[in-house]
Amino acid sequence: MRIKLVLFFLACQTAVYAQNFKYPTLPNQGKSLSALVPANWKILDSISGDLNHDQLNDLAFVMEYHKEVRESRAYGDNTTEIITEIQKPRILAVYFKRANGEGYQIGVQNNNFILRSAEGGIMGDPLRPLKIDSNKLVLSFEGGGDWRWKLNYTFRYQDKNWFLEKAGNEYYNESSGEMTHKKYDFILRKRLVTTGKTHNRDAANETVSEDFPFKTLRTFQSFKKPWTWEIGPDEFL
Template sequence: MKYRLFLFLLLCATAVKAQTFKYPVLNPQGKTIKSLAPAQWKAVDSIYGDLNNDKIEDLAVIYEFYAAVKENRAYGDNTTELITEIQKPRILAIYFKSGRNYRLSTQNNNFILRSEEGGLMGDPLRPLKIDSNRLTLSFEGGGNWRWKLSYTFRHQNNDWQLTKANNFAYHNSSGEMNDKQYDFLNKKRVVISGTIENKNANNEKIEQPLSVKALRTFASFKKPWTWEIGPDEYL
């Protein structure tokens, strides 16, 4: 009996990998995370907080598929460098509270890093945060050189726009670090370089103007590491 069950599960997993994977269309509304989650998907992180400044707690959820499938993931830029990987897909869903229901504001199938994209540190996903009506997505990974990325989105002009970001890299042994802080609303970039052990006063800090024609959105920013802000500078 156990052997038959094992064989059945193995065949199911093989079938998932073999077929063309299609993302579900999320329920437009529901009362709970359980009712909103599509079949065979589970919530791996969630947070409640006001995201549209109406003093009512909204909801952001990251769903993960139950099995690993083939995915074409962008590297280097949004279109040309695609790498096929076998991993569990993830979905970011943001809901506004309306009456008794949470109503879907946006569904994004690409931006959230998968569990295998963190290098030697394992799953790169870090907890969601909501502060001052803004949603922050955070990731961490690497090996000897480690990185921390955070992206803050705000709902404005009927879209989710990237307002701030942080790209922090450091060497695990030497403590050498480079901290790039981006403020897209004020078009300013702060670069701090030195070592982790030093206080900020002992590290070099440079403020630079940031040339951005338009604020990026989930539609125009495929996933982390795919926006080449400048020569050899990716976010």
């Protein structure tokens, strides 16, 4: 009897993970945040502010599905390294406030860029609060163990697309304080590299400015998720 029960529960678990999950298509418009959230999804974080320079407060939010599913996620160079994991899917959504003041119009739905709850290592969920800075959307993540990392990405909305304008990648040792912090400006095509200790004053660390040539600005479509853009040998963003 016990063996039958074990087999039954294993079968149920397999059925949950093997379900034919599909991301919902978010509503084209809605009157409130609650009206934009599909069934079986919950809000993890949200923020309000002007993202398209019309002096109206738009909405940006992250949602999570209510249960785990099998999901293929990009690693490495976005295409050749695809790993299937069991986790709760997440969606980033941005809605613009309508000019007549009646509700919101969708600005983007992204099913890939937000890291999942188990992608932060021993530090737990890597997602950090959303920010809007100078009409730009800032996405931040943090994770690791003895060696820890912090990532942030600043996206600008222009010409009906979302362009990556700036980014930061900090890698440091929790015990020794040894760190490397890289700041990327894709408009000026510059990279600032700071090395030293996290507990030092800025003057005690070394900062070098480097040219950072590239062809085109990355978008949500061409930059699938954190850690998948190989900028150079052993350098990922």
